Amino acid sequence: xxxxxxxxxxxxxxxxxxxxxxxxxxxxxxxxxxxxxxxxxxxxxxxxxxxxxxxxxxxxxxxxxxxxxxxxxxxxxxxxxxxxxxxxxxxxxxxxxxxxxxxxxxxxxxxxxxxxxxxxxxxxxxxxxxxxxxxxxxxxxxxxxxxxxxxxxxxxxxxxxxxxxxxxxxxxxxxxxxxxxxxxxxxxxxxxxxxxxxxxxxxxxxxxxxxxxxxxx
Numbered sequence: 001x002x003x004x005x006x007x008x009x010x011x012x013x014x015x016x017x018x019x020x021x022x023x024x025x026x027x028x029x030x031x032x033x034x035x036x037x038x039x040x041x042x043x044x045x046x047x048x049x050x051x052x053x054x055x056x057x058x059x060x061x062x063x064x065x066x067x068x069x070x071x072x073x074x075x076x077x078x079x080x081x082x083x084x085x086x087x088x089x090x091x092x093x094x095x096x097x098x099x100x101x102x103x104x105x106x107x108x109x110x111x112x113x114x115x116x117x118x119x120x121x122x123x124x125x126x127x128x129x130x131x132x133x134x135x136x137x138x139x140x141x142x143x144x145x146x147x148x149x150x151x152x153x154x155x156x157x158x159x160x161x162x163x164x165x166x167x168x169x170x171x172x173x174x175x176x177x178x179x180x181x182x183x184x185x186x187x188x189x190x191x192x193x194x195x196x197x198x199x200x201x202x203x204x205x206x207x208x209x210x211x212x213x214x215x216x217x
Contacts, residue, residue, distance in 0.1 A: 005061050009068025017069070018076065037062060079104050159201065166196045169210040 022029070031033040037058055044054035077084075086103040095102060100113040113122060120127045170193040177184045192209040 005064030006068035006071075009065040009070075010072040012065070013069045013072040013076070014142075017073070033062075079105060083107055083109055162200055163197055166193055166200065166206065166210060169196075173210060 040061065041054045041058045044057055045051055049057065083103045083106070086101050086109060092129075095110070097113040100111060100116075102110045104110045119125060169190060174184065174186070176187055177189075189210075195209045196206040199205060
């Protein structure tokens with residue numbers, strides 16, 4: 001029976017805990033573990049074992065399973081973990097000494113290369129995001145979404161009325177410049193428009209950049 005539990009622990013690591021991010025679910029795993037211990041103890045007691053024997057037998061099963069799980073974890077990280085191929089360093093400043101990629105944890109790498117953003121955060125990346133970027137907990141995601149949603153829906157529609165006067169000034173200015181003939185510095189006009197919009201939305205009033213000619217700025 002102990003060998004079966006050791007094998008079960010190894011299978012738990014290989015089939016589940018070796019994949020994905022589990023740092024947010026520690027409390028859930030602890031609750032499930034406690035419920036499983038209590039359930040198995042109650043089951044053994046129901047089959048005629050004394051409470052002490054039922055609990056001690058359950059504890060033996062649990063220790064065997066955990067030993068198998070942690071033995072598999074240690075073996076994997078010592079011999080099979082892909083980041084083992086990279087030098088390990090605690091100080092990120094050692095990038096300059098050891099190279100652009102350092103191993104900073106059991107399954108974590110630190111990259112200091114110009115292509116790192118594309119390779120790590122790109123759409124085709126197979127990298128897992130760290131805890132700083134994790135929104136897998138539904139309650140956290142809903143809270144963040146509740147805060148940010150107005151900024152991309154109702155609030156944006158509310159800004160249209162404030163931006164419209166600046167847009168009209170931009171169009172009128174471009175029309176006047178075109179009627180004068182010659183080339184028109186569209187980039188300059190858009191910069192003036194951007195400053196007026198930012199001033200209005202940020203400070204509550206426009207900088208008046210579109211109210212006077214560009215040459216006077």
